[in-house]
Structures are given as structure tokens and as C-alpha cells.
Amino acid sequence: MRPKEYTYARQILKDIKTGTLEVVEGKTFLQYIQEYQEKTIRSNIHAFADIFGIDEDEMFSLYVATRKWEVDVLRLDRLEATANKEKLKSYYNAPIFKAHVKLHQDLKEYIEGRKADNLEGVD
16 A cells, blocks of 8 residues: 555544444445545545636546646646636736736646645545
């Protein structure tokens, strides 16, 4: 198991112990880990994307496709194009051009830094 999977494994065991998670016969522990990981990533992406009005499915797809910490710039540009201009200007308190530049930096850092993998704050 990879180190990140241990984090999910501990959470799964905790949830089983507290009764939050009911074990299903025939489901492997690895399947639970994969489900928890996807739920965590989707939840965190939802929170991030909602700030800017970004297409969540497009962001999730780009996030899981990004390996070796190098985001596909063309896909990143397409994702940025889905952002709500008013939300961008408001969040960054800047003109739209500067807001787009900042969004590009933040998205790139978020995806390449694997920030949606963080279990904290996920229900």
C-alpha cells in the first residue's frame, strides 16, 4: 500500500469501528480505499470549483489524469474557461485579466500539489 492509502485505510477502520461504515460482504478493502479516495477528491474539488464556478467534472477528470506533477496545459486552459467571471473578479478582487492569471496559478498549484487528496474536512 502507498502511504496515502494508509490514511484512507485508517479512516475506514475508524468508520467501521464507530459504525459509520457498514461492511458489505464481497467488497474488498481495496475497493473501500478507492471509494474513500474518490469521495475525498470529489468533495474537495467541489469545494474548490464552487468558489470560481468551475466545471467540477472537467476538474475531476484533469485532476485524476495528472501524473508526475505536470498538468496538461491545454486541458487546464479549457478548465479555466469554465470559470464564472464575476466570481473570479470578486474572489481575487482584481480585473478579469489579473483574476485569470491568479486562477491559473492556483489551479496549477492545487492540481499538481494533489491538494484534493486531503482527507481533512471531508464528510
